[in-house]
Amino acid sequence: MAARGVALVPVAALGLVAGGLWWWAVLRLALVPDQAGLVEGAVAAGGWGLSLLPVHVTASRGVTRASRRRRSGGGSAPL
Template sequence: MVRRWVPALVLGGAWWWAVLRMLLEPEHAGLVEGAVAAGGWGLSLLPVHVVAAVRPAGEPEEATGAAGPERPLP
């Protein structure tokens, strides 16, 4: 379990370091700090809360695609 949290804490610490350096010492902040801050912010926009849909027991996996089951046009 510890191996799962260590990378998250290290990356979170690097992001906070970059953001605080840009806020407190903007004249010394460079491209690396900007890239780390922008990358961390961009990752926060990912929909990590999305979970897989639960299928009924009898429905085969091939029946649904990425956009859902195919239906004939009316």
């Protein structure tokens, strides 16, 4: 279980760096648009495009583990 926590540290750091880079590009485009260039526009558009991805969706297993509800009077049980 500890190995999973260690692997999350670089991923979280990468996310913070990417988020900071995106905010830098967006603020530069908003505050000084005459000095912003193609790189800032591409970073801002790319970050916005990534926000449209449904990252909360995961692959399904195809088999559910839910149990069926038993009907009353559906059959006799051993005594």
